[in-house]
Amino acid sequence: xxxxxxxxxxxxxxxxxxxxxxxxxxxxxxxxxxxxxxxxxxxxxxxxxxxxxxxxxxxxxxxxxxxxxxxxxxxxxxxxxxxxxxxxxxxxxxxxxxxxxxxxxxxxxxxxxxxxxxxxxxxxxxxxxxxxxxxxxxxxxxxxxxxxxxxxxxxxxxxxxxxxxxxxxxxxxxxxx
Numbered sequence: 001x002x003x004x005x006x007x008x009x010x011x012x013x014x015x016x017x018x019x020x021x022x023x024x025x026x027x028x029x030x031x032x033x034x035x036x037x038x039x040x041x042x043x044x045x046x047x048x049x050x051x052x053x054x055x056x057x058x059x060x061x062x063x064x065x066x067x068x069x070x071x072x073x074x075x076x077x078x079x080x081x082x083x084x085x086x087x088x089x090x091x092x093x094x095x096x097x098x099x100x101x102x103x104x105x106x107x108x109x110x111x112x113x114x115x116x117x118x119x120x121x122x123x124x125x126x127x128x129x130x131x132x133x134x135x136x137x138x139x140x141x142x143x144x145x146x147x148x149x150x151x152x153x154x155x156x157x158x159x160x161x162x163x164x165x166x167x168x169x170x171x172x173x174x175x176x177x
Contacts, residue, residue: 004164006033013039017046027169031077031157034164049153055146061112063089065150067099068113071177072120075158080170100177111137112147119151 006028010018014036021028035042052062063086070078079100086096095105102117104110115134118126134144160166 002030002034002165002167004034004037004166006030006166007036008033010036011039014042017042029081030166030169031081031161034166035157035160045153045156048149052146052149052153055149056143057112057146057150060086060089060091061109062150063091064095064099064104064109064113065116065147066154067096068102068117069120069151069154070158071100072102072117073155073158073162074175075161076172076175077161077166077168077170078154078158079175080168080173083173084170097177108138111139112143115139115144115147116151119148120155124148 007014010033018028018032018036021032032042035045053059057065063082066078066082067086070082083096086099087093091099098104099113102113104113111134115126115130118130131144139147
């Protein structure tokens with residue numbers, strides 16, 4: 001049972017985004033309707049996520065990261081949503097399962113996931129050796145900071161779902177793969 005219910009009537013500053021989601025997704029996900037209780041948080045989150053979407057990370061890489069971060073933060077809502085989105089982005093069942101464990105096939109994607117999960121588990125405090133390993137895999141400073149941005153945006157949604165106990169409105173996946 002949700003602890004913070006989704007808004008049913010969005011504020012005027014949120015309504016245009018709700019209309020766009022309804023058009024594009026056929027629904028307004030409960031997470032977004034819950035975050036909309038705070039229009040400043042909702043709009044700031046969307047702006048940040050939109051900016052990250054224009055970075056160097058591909059859609060597939062962002063989905064891999066969302067899965068790894070969601071698993072690290074034990075967010076069943078985000079795992080359910082991003083399993084569906086990752087599948088629609090062309091990721092296989094095995095790639096999705098691996099991402100949830102913090103692993104990927106390509107050395108670059110694997111390094112991105114290792115970086116993201118280390119940032120989550122170590123609260124941003126990485127060793128010099130970890131950074132050297134990430135750099136050796138081809139992650140430059142720009143990508144490293146973009147991954148940090150993805151950790152922030154995904155952790156916001158993970159924690160928001162934990163706080164609100166958001167009702168999952170995607171095909172539910174188990175928390176443990």
